[in-house]
Amino acid sequence: MTVSTDYTAQEIIVVAGAKVLEDNKIVFVGTGLPMVASLLASRTHAPGLIPVFEAGAVGPPLKHGLPVSVGDSRTFTGASYVKGLNGAFELTQRGFADFGFIGGAEVDMYGNLNSTMMGDFPAGYQKPKVRLPGSGGASDMAASCERTILIVPHDKKKFNEKLSYVTSPGHLDGSPNARYNAGMQGKGPYRLITTKGIFDFEEKTKRMRLIQMFPGETVESIQAATGFELLIADNVTEFPAPTVEEVRLIREEIDPNGVFVKRAAK
Amino acid sequence: MTVSTDYTAQEIIVVAGAKVLEDNKIVFVGTGLPMVASLLASRTHAPGLIPVFEAGAVGPPLKHGLPVSVGDSRTFTGASYVKGLNGAFELTQRGFADFGFIGGAEVDMYGNLNSTMMGDFPAGYQKPKVRLPGSGGASDMAASCERTILIVPHDKKKFNEKLSYVTSPGHLDGSPNARYNAGMQGKGPYRLITTKGIFDFEEKTKRMRLIQMFPGETVESIQAATGFELLIADNVTEFPAPTVEEVRLIREEIDPNGVFVKRAAK
Amino acid sequence: MENSAKMFWTGLSPDEAREALVNKDKSMKDKRMTLKEAVSRFVKNGDNVGIGGFVNVRQPVAICHEMIRQGFKDLTLSFQSAGMAPELLAGAMIANPDKFSIKRVELAYWGHEAFGLSPAWRYLAERGLIEFEDWSNYNMSARFKAGAMGLPFIPTRGPLGGDIKNTSRTKIMDCPFTGRPIALLPASNPNVALIHVQAADMYGNCIIRGTDATCAEIAMASAHTIVTCEQLVSHDLLTSNPKDIMIPFPAVDAVIQVPYGAYPGACRRHYWFNGDHVRQLLGCIAPMCKGGAPDALKAYYDENIYGVESFEDYIAKIGVKQLLADKAAEAVHCERLV
């Protein structure tokens, strides 16, 4: 399998995201890169992957390609069940979603995500420095999917000790059974995929831990781009660069119009 | 309009029940005689009556005749909405049902109904003298329809000061705002139709009050068949006997097989 | 209202129900099997059994026949309004309590509407042979819905004011937003759901015609679901209008094509009630309420259930003419070109 030499940061995120997904599992897919990664997974090692979209569609074959909205016509055709937003989230609350796959603008060491606002909280909540779109379904997936996979572009300004706002709860403050005690369900953040590597959350402390680095990164380069102290797994490996075939699938078959995967070179 | 001379007790109940219904209103119809009365109403003075059945159907035209079950195929065809039991009861809880039309095996002076058990309560609840079928949807209609119309065959054993079990709440103990204070919605029992007459519930005391007598009855004969003191309206009138045409409609068009209206002579 | 760590859950607790689903293989796999296999794999003694349909519409009659043949003990039955399903199960207990027994019923209504009261219900309740918990149709439907939604409870306006709140596990609280009382009903998460539908694919996606009753909620609340269907069709045909699908495949564990699976009850587009046959069973039980002998009842079970290998054999006894008449009676309600 020839290694690609011109893959982009978004493309390696997509490839890494796809590889984290397991075949025959139900994955609740947020809008954007998670959609692309899920399609790649189902066209490679996970043909039995079952996507769920928050506007309601369960298990569509996506024969007409990448949706541009988690509520569009492409998510609907051939689906096994479509009952609107309440239907999708009730399924999830019940325990039908093995994985939730979400993005965020800011993340902390416990996998809590912010997609609400940047600025001074709570004082500046009603007049934020930057107003982000809002939770969408992310906080619901975070609260009720069995495990969540997070995507956040790696940037010191986005990896912070304290978030401006906790939109999507992860491991909260990392204390034992924090999620259970708060009334939530599911095991919480399972993997984080950034532009620099793949992370898990160490079992005892629930702290973000580097487990795989993308080509060209070092433990130091990654720590330097992170606003808190990372845990480092004992055997950090290098995540292999995307293959030519993977990149071709993304560019030519899955997102040929660059709807979510932009064409800018790395 | 020629008066019928051979109408039965059930037939006059049906005619009286039909006349209480108003055109263009939504009526949540319980199984049995309420179904027959609603059909009679819509074939006479209330062509715009909109029936709702608890298994889900809203506003079916009932072109194929009297349902034998509130969940059968006849209630479904041509309906304007059918979403199962939760759907029907949520509509009602929301305020979509102008009337609820229910029967019971026992009634008290405040229009509370029992369709659960006869016997010693609470001690004998788990081993009743007579076990009745249970609430069905009656207690839900009682709790949430805007006004309820009750049907109970008139019999001293069925008209009691204290019920064995309050299945379907009426005006509770008759105290001011008793229903509102209990958390319920709607104005509660509006009319009671028995085999002897028509009753309302006096505004202040919420007590059962005779307003119309069926032919052949007197205030005394009705009081004698009632296990508590009735209020009597100032101007009690005689409810006219069913017409030949009304009886024909019931016997030949609405319930030709005697599914709910039995053929025994009065 | 007090917090109760002592709450007793008669099926799975909300946390157990979640756990069961998390640990289940929810993949899109072939779930076809025989009814015999489905019942022996997914029903156990002591189970809380959620029963689909409404009174005698789409009751899971074929599944109940098979359960009676196999024999189960100490079941809890949960349903809103049911007719033939509990009548058959209870009749089996009355005829032979050593082979089949119901411990408890959680219900709104047990009877047959136009076809009469339930003699089995009277027999068992009036002799104190089973526990029961009265609810209303909306209460039971909402309890299944809470279970299906992954919630421990659901608020409702009823049962407020009457005695249902006093004889059930309802809790009343003052609404923290309005200050007015509101009822909280505990979720129902049965161990197994018994559902009959018009059409399914081999993965378990189900299409229901006519009222959905509370079938989707029961299936999604339960740890396991057995589905019988009139028609087993291809996945592509079944999903041609995804919104017709009322129960999605991950909620289903076994799919069996059983034509007439709700008979002698009705099934929209397929057959109307055979009221005479319903009354025949009631007529075998009714005399026992007054101390009569069980001979007629035992004969009914020997003839229709114990004496046959499968539900198909029972349906074969009904005879072609009767089945065609029942089909024709339904066809007038929903005329369609085949």
Add this chain to the structure above:
Amino acid sequence: MENSAKMFWTGLSPDEAREALVNKDKSMKDKRMTLKEAVSRFVKNGDNVGIGGFVNVRQPVAICHEMIRQGFKDLTLSFQSAGMAPELLAGAMIANPDKFSIKRVELAYWGHEAFGLSPAWRYLAERGLIEFEDWSNYNMSARFKAGAMGLPFIPTRGPLGGDIKNTSRTKIMDCPFTGRPIALLPASNPNVALIHVQAADMYGNCIIRGTDATCAEIAMASAHTIVTCEQLVSHDLLTSNPKDIMIPFPAVDAVIQVPYGAYPGACRRHYWFNGDHVRQLLGCIAPMCKGGAPDALKAYYDENIYGVESFEDYIAKIGVKQLLADKAAEAVHCERLV
């Protein structure tokens, strides 16, 4: 958790919502009228407006155009995830706050997914020009559902753990059945719902194709509902499969046939997104976030909304070729013989 008689309801309180429905004429009557008449009869200054659709799928764009032409003040907008509907309304406020204003937004997401962020949302929020209350998609959907169910609140597992519970009217209580914390969300009962659907009859029965989003819940929670539809068809055709009907007639007050009523968003079976047109509007607003002039934005409104008599005139400007292309793009997803 304390009981709060001081709860503020931004639309109708649960008791008011009940009363509104009780007093409403719910008969099966002809509800056809012009969009102009519908908006002037059923939208008022200060209303809480429930917006149907999901992001740019089936947004009530035509209704928003008409609202902008008529001008309204101090609206509260309630939706889960929306794109063009709030963008157009907010753009009108940004262009000319004297003619149109939004006071408050209750929402989960305001943006355009693949077509970009919302500049109007950033503009208004970052300048402190509107109040807002953050929820999630499920939270808002569940709040409408509670409203539709006639309940004052609904329990959910989220928002637990994050900040949404701290910036919203959520209340957390210990579940009286399990002892674990659970969130209670106050119902949303808007004054008026804006809904676009594929098909309706003159009484207001609605068929929705593709995702239902939260349209039924919003319509049934609201005191009034305005429905625009691609196709207005006979009652008999519309009810030929009653289960296709997602919104029943008594929940609807006005029915208007408006082809392309969700354009430039998408409407299943009818048209795919016109992303360029969405981006055109965003491009008129975006520079203003950085202090740019409102000229381009004003020109957009003059051209497309103020300068035309009706939504039909706006659609006519789009041109036949573009509309055919959008129709063709959708047709591949749901090929059908006409």
